[in-house]
Amino acid sequence: MKNFGYTINNDRQIDFDKADRRIADYVKNHEPSFNICIACGTCTATCSAGNFTEMNLRKLMIQIKRGDLIAIRTEIAKCMLCGKCFLACPRGVNTRNIIIKINQALNIYETE
Amino acid sequence: MSKKKIIVIGGGIAGMESSTYLASMGYDVTLLEKSHELGGHLLKWEKLFPTMRLGKDVVEFLDKGIELAKVNVIKNADIVNAHKKGNTFSVVLSDGKTFESDAVIVATGYDVFDARKKEEYGYGIYDNVITSAELEEMFLSGKPILTSKGEAPKKVGFVHCVGSRDEKVGNVYCSKVCCVTAVKQSIEIKEKIPDVDVYCFYMDLRMFGMHFESLYKQAQEKHAVNFIRGRLSEACENIDGSIMVKVEDTLAGRPLRMTVDLLVLMVGMVPSAGTKKIGAMLGLNFGANGFFKSQDQHTMTTISNIPGVFFAGCCVAPRPINNVFVDARAVAIMTASYLEGYEIEKRITNL
Numbered sequence: 001m002k003n004f005g006y007t008i009n010n011d012r013q014i015d016f017d018k019a020d021r022r023i024a025d026y027v028k029n030h031e032p033s034f035n036i037c038i039a040c041g042t043c044t045a046t047c048s049a050g051n052f053t054e055m056n057l058r059k060l061m062i063q064i065k066r067g068d069l070i071a072i073r074t075e076i077a078k079c080m081l082c083g084k085c086f087l088a089c090p091r092g093v094n095t096r097n098i099i100i101k102i103n104q105a106l107n108i109y110e111t112e
Numbered sequence: 113m114s115k116k117k118i119i120v121i122g123g124g125i126a127g128m129e130s131s132t133y134l135a136s137m138g139y140d141v142t143l144l145e146k147s148h149e150l151g152g153h154l155l156k157w158e159k160l161f162p163t164m165r166l167g168k169d170v171v172e173f174l175d176k177g178i179e180l181a182k183v184n185v186i187k188n189a190d191i192v193n194a195h196k197k198g199n200t201f202s203v204v205l206s207d208g209k210t211f212e213s214d215a216v217i218v219a220t221g222y223d224v225f226d227a228r229k230k231e232e233y234g235y236g237i238y239d240n241v242i243t244s245a246e247l248e249e250m251f252l253s254g255k256p257i258l259t260s261k262g263e264a265p266k267k268v269g270f271v272h273c274v275g276s277r278d279e280k281v282g283n284v285y286c287s288k289v290c291c292v293t294a295v296k297q298s299i300e301i302k303e304k305i306p307d308v309d310v311y312c313f314y315m316d317l318r319m320f321g322m323h324f325e326s327l328y329k330q331a332q333e334k335h336a337v338n339f340i341r342g343r344l345s346e347a348c349e350n351i352d353g354s355i356m357v358k359v360e361d362t363l364a365g366r367p368l369r370m371t372v373d374l375l376v377l378m379v380g381m382v383p384s385a386g387t388k389k390i391g392a393m394l395g396l397n398f399g400a401n402g403f404f405k406s407q408d409q410h411t412m413t414t415i416s417n418i419p420g421v422f423f424a425g426c427c428v429a430p431r432p433i434n435n436v437f438v439d440a441r442a443v444a445i446m447t448a449s450y451l452e453g454y455e456i457e458k459r460i461t462n463l
Binding site for chain 2 (some may be wrong): 012013014015016017028032033035036038039058059062063065066068091
């Protein structure tokens, strides 16, 4: 078919009714402090991985809560589990354990 | 010498508590209330943030004060005229009764924002869009929380800042109490319907009170209330009566849409009809937001532009209950100081 150069953009909107919340639920159930994040970004500010890569824990946690799981596995792999984020969190979110639980959940649900 | 007289206009928290203190101090206090009972908005509130104590308890406390101090209470008072002549104030009611006094305390409070003005949220159009004040009345009634179809909601949304911080409705100020009220009501909904999902749509959460932040954390930790940062652009009704909300999830940086069974609008405070009416009669100054203008925002918050007229409570600005109590007691002192002609009265400052 002749290509006229027209494309269809994917919908950028998050359809929350259809969101895949399995990873979020798994993490929430195994590390309840997942819920108390206020998205201040302290974790990301102190993150060694975040200083050299696109790794952004604050954003990753929101994406998981919204069921936006496309890049999670590659992003989470950048974490070295140093735990600085956990020390810095003003709310006591166990961010290091959250990373571990996200990995576990990904292995269980094989979401990629 | 006969007792000096004070008229207090408005029988909510501010009017009741200032009347109580002034009457106890020996003044002849008349409290005018437009409705058939004292207590104001507090009568329609079941539980109070952040402690969840009953609003009824606070009303009882106030009532006890009125009774002990022997305040002269006039209910169903419809004021048709109020003016100052010399140093004496006259207030005339529609039944012809006239009261005279040496000072007036205006405690005319606030009205809740009329959510129909924020048309895009569909209040008054869609059955499952209600206000925070209506939800509170449902709590107070003790009846189960149901959608318009009579079913228990599975998903409930709370929209913060409805009628506040919004130039489009003409109110640019923060109403102060709605953020923590949404947190409180979220927790109450979760307690009443344990498997419900609750979503709060907020711009930012102003948890300024000493125990507000811990209530917020409790909502997240214990009740798993979801907080989504973003202001609704619109709400629309699905064919089954549920409500579709559109918002930008500003933390994810993407637009988001979702369905809720019940949408609660956190309505803010606006200057009351009584504030506008009494202000016009007495010639009181209004500020840019339509509330009364104090002589000085730091040092003279209870002082009006007319000597002998004082402000108490939410007729000056949106305030939570604890602040109104402090304000009511402060206005009692300022009124007494004026009536006694204390030397310190000379240090009036002006903005």
